[in-house]
Amino acid sequence: MTDSRPPLPPFDHASATQKVRAAEDGWNGRNPHKVSLAYSQDSRWRNRNEFFSGREAIVDFLTRKWQREQEYRLIKELWAFTDARIAVRFAYEWHDANGQWFRAYGNENWAFDEYGLMVERHASINDLAIAEADRLFHWPQGRRPDDHPSLSELGL
Numbered sequence: 001m002t003d004s005r006p007p008l009p010p011f012d013h014a015s016a017t018q019k020v021r022a023a024e025d026g027w028n029g030r031n032p033h034k035v036s037l038a039y040s041q042d043s044r045w046r047n048r049n050e051f052f053s054g055r056e057a058i059v060d061f062l063t064r065k066w067q068r069e070q071e072y073r074l075i076k077e078l079w080a081f082t083d084a085r086i087a088v089r090f091a092y093e094w095h096d097a098n099g100q101w102f103r104a105y106g107n108e109n110w111a112f113d114e115y116g117l118m119v120e121r122h123a124s125i126n127d128l129a130i131a132e133a134d135r136l137f138h139w140p141q142g143r144r145p146d147d148h149p150s151l152s153e154l155g156l
Contacts, residue, residue, distance in 0.1 A: 005116035009084035032062035069094035
């Protein structure tokens, strides 16, 4: 039996937007095991310069990521969609072990199977060092509040 992760393809604007917010919420929860369940068992990833596949590799990657990227806060925004694909743009803020803050900007391309599990994730990301005073993402760790501005509203 295969797990199902609604909304399922084919996507319309509302279901694609819902899928993007669910992904954002999951990543802001920073639980690698829970996040990995949104991906197929053999999901293929390209994240910056890393290429890997499978849920175990996803958990390993996210564990390392969130140990390094402290106080991580992410906003995703729908860019485009088709029947079983979604493109997003995103930004997230974090600081390193020395207290240096960064804002990462990027794009992701996602492909889904019929169960709504992501089978491919391609991410291109650039980091910009910022001063703590330049941070824009100040909500408490976890889910971004519904009334927090979107990337477009923040001018990002």
